[in-house]
Amino acid sequence: MxxxxxxxxxxxxxxxxxxxxxxxxxxxxxxxxxxxxxxxxxxxxxxxxxxxxxxxxxxxxxxxxxxxxxxxxxxxxxxxxxxxxxxxxxxxxxxxxxxxxxxxxxxxxxxxxxxxxxxxxxxxxxxxxxxxxxxxxxxxxxxxxxxxxxxxxxxxxxxxxxxxxxxxxxxxxxxxxxxxxxxxxxxxxxxxxxxxxxxxxxxxxxxxxxxVTPQNTVAETIAHRVHPVDGGRKRELLLHLLAADSRVQTLVFARTKHGSDKLATYLEKSGIQTAAIHGNKSQGQRMRALGDFKAGKVKVLVATDIAARGIDIDQLPRVINFDLPMVAEDYVHRIGRTGRNGSTGEAISLVAQDEAKLLRAIVRMLDRDVEIRDVAGFEPQVPIRWGNSAPGKAEQPGGQRPPRRHARRPHGEAPRHAHAGPKKHGGGQRDVGSGNAGRRQQGPRRGGQHAPA
The missing domain is CATH 3.40.50.300 (P-loop containing nucleotide triphosphate hydrolases)
Structure with a gap:
């Protein structure tokens, strides 16, 4: 046509x-x-x-x-x-x-x-x-x-x-x-x-x-990855990830305006070219920050959900959720800025214990596997309790699943996964909920939120 x-x-x-x-x-x-x-x-x-x-x-x-x-x-x-x-x-x-x-x-x-x-x-x-x-x-x-x-x-x-x-x-x-x-x-x-x-x-x-697009769907070319971390070490982990390849343009999402400013200042002082964009910035500051990011003058843009609406950047390779959104649908809006027009993209989330419930809601909405991978040196002091029920997985009555010890794998080794629905047990993988997970149930996947195209 x-x-x-x-x-x-x-x-x-x-x-x-x-x-x-x-x-x-x-x-x-x-x-x-x-x-x-x-x-x-x-x-x-x-x-x-x-x-x-x-x-x-x-x-x-x-x-x-x-x-x-x-x-x-x-x-x-x-x-x-x-x-x-x-x-x-x-x-x-x-x-x-x-x-x-x-x-x-x-x-x-x-x-x-x-x-x-x-x-x-x-x-x-x-x-x-x-x-x-x-x-x-x-x-x-x-x-x-x-x-x-x-x-x-x-x-x-x-x-x-x-x-x-x-x-x-x-x-x-x-x-x-x-x-x-x-x-x-x-x-x-x-x-x-x-x-x-x-x-x-x-x-x-x-x-x-x-x-034209089923609600809450994301491009198949986006890789979703979760790094568990103690809340107090999120900034260090973010800096570690950004410093590993400082050439990659990255959009970082923070929950609050104040948090965006603090994060941008921390990254700047650590040698990462960074700008922040949120509702308390003047129009001139916001347009300048966005222009510098699009032109590649700054490699990292820290944004709140509301300020990021209208950011339209082709070929953005990576989005990092420093804070998970409070509403699962906002995850789709955030990561929709990468993986466009058939190109690949990364959606990385830094998740602390108090965000486990938010992650379960996101995985349930996505109806797909999300890789969970520890980063060496940043493993949480106490393994995150994902809860008794994986997103999309049938509840076990009374949480009667025996705890299972698991070897925590450093960044770069075979990942665990958060599953959006029950599948046959796969060796070496773990879903959100496997902190207490026993043997997986088998059977058909529960239906996700699919709308006709």
């Missing part, structure tokens, strides 16, 4: 050709024709699937081919894209400017953390397209510096993340300012929790649904 077959206008096809785009991705193949036909759309797509073009190309085609309704006063925005983070807003704005290079569509990108002057100037001049974060857009609504009564297309990008960040009240306030009639709404989300479905029922008209 080609972009020509999707019904796109010549000015968009020309821009795509000049940028080297040849074949639409699955989400683009499914979403673009429906959006061009004017349908509201619920689209399941994760970062890296081409979702920006999936909503951006129909949006630009509408703006470029439909005359603006002439109304009183200055030019009002005709299309609005809401995003959860400043980085994603900037990335979407840059992408749409590239796709629309042969159109004259004035646009503005609106987010907090910077002065309002440039944003106010752009809105006063008049724009057709606004890409915005909800918080700063509310500021402009309250100042009456933006009039949303002329919006013809609304896009909610990464809607699940916006709700996770507490933007639901702001989104509802913004929706109340939009016209209810003759408005097309496109909602893109990696997951569809009940809160998203409720929101869609409230403000969308008979939306079509497309889902």
């Amino acid at each position: 080609s972009f020509e077959s999707l019904g796109l206008a010549p000015f968009l096809l020309r821009a795509l050709s000049e940028q080297g785009y040849e074949t639409p991705t699955p989400i683009q193949q499914q979403a673009i024709p429906l959006a061009l036909d004017g349908h509201d759309l619920l689209a399941g797509a994760q970062t890296g699937t081409g979702k920006t073009a999936a909503f951006g190309l129909p949006l630009l085609q509408h703006l470029g081919t439909s005359p603006q309704a002439v109304g009183p006063g200055s030019r009002r925005p005709r299309a609005l894209v809401l995003t959860p983070t400043r980085e994603l807003a900037t990335q979407v704005h840059d992408s749409l400017r590239g796709y629309g290079k042969h159109l004259r569509i004035p646009s503005a990108v609106i987010y907090g953390g910077v002065g309002m002057g440039n944003q106010l100037d752009a809105l006063r001049r008049g724009v057709d397209l606004v890409i915005a974060c909800p918080g700063r857009l509310i500021d402009h609504i309250e100042r009456r510096s933006v009039d949303l009564s002329g919006i013809e297309i609304l896009v909610l990008d990464e809607a699940d993340r916006m709700l996770d960040m507490g933007f639901l009240p702001s989104i509802k306030r913004i929706l109340a300012k939009l016209p209810k009639q003759n408005r097309q709404t496109l909602l893109f989300s990696a997951t569809f929790p009940e809160s998203i479905k409720q929101l869609a029922m409230e403000f969308m008209r008979q939306p079509r649904e497309v889902q």
Whole structure:
């Protein structure tokens, strides 16, 4: 299938050709024709699937081919894209400017953390397209510096993340300012929790649904590895892993903003070129850190989950979870930045005893084996108790499995594995739960969370 077959206008096809785009991705193949036909759309797509073009190309085609309704006063925005983070807003704005290079569509990108002057100037001049974060857009609504009564297309990008960040009240306030009639709404989300479905029922008209990737699936080319370690020695182990090959670009995930800063400072002082990116950084600092990482000026980028949304880096070889995410689905978002387009990638997690429960949830969701390997010199003082039940494995009543002594293998020797479901007993392997594991049960695998492609 080609972009020509999707019904796109010549000015968009020309821009795509000049940028080297040849074949639409699955989400683009499914979403673009429906959006061009004017349908509201619920689209399941994760970062890296081409979702920006999936909503951006129909949006630009509408703006470029439909005359603006002439109304009183200055030019009002005709299309609005809401995003959860400043980085994603900037990335979407840059992408749409590239796709629309042969159109004259004035646009503005609106987010907090910077002065309002440039944003106010752009809105006063008049724009057709606004890409915005909800918080700063509310500021402009309250100042009456933006009039949303002329919006013809609304896009909610990464809607699940916006709700996770507490933007639901702001989104509802913004929706109340939009016209209810003759408005097309496109909602893109990696997951569809009940809160998203409720929101869609409230403000969308008979939306079509497309889902290109089974929820919570990851590329088969990613190798998952767990290194057990005492919590107090995680920083040393991270430095050991990074120093082993300092040329490999690595994205490191920490749970908190403060933790990200402390970790970046520790690595810098230890001679590793490092930058940190999180919500307390200014927009300039965040863009500079991301730019330096993409350009290879720094080899390690430490990020929180929220700040990392919108980071789009091709050929990223390694992601390290310094802290495991509190929600298993966030593991998928994190590691989805490696192993793209058929390339191989590593997803390494440093796991302490208090994270054993989180690891079990992740392995159960992945429904695949995860290698557990001690690193020589960093073995936990007390072997981690993974619990009585391996992810996906039938519970043994009362935890009646005799403890089994196991030889701890240093880094580089044959690994143990965390299994997502029961398999026949394999020599030398151990699953999460084998701290108390006896003989393995045999039988079919329990079903994992598979959705039709």
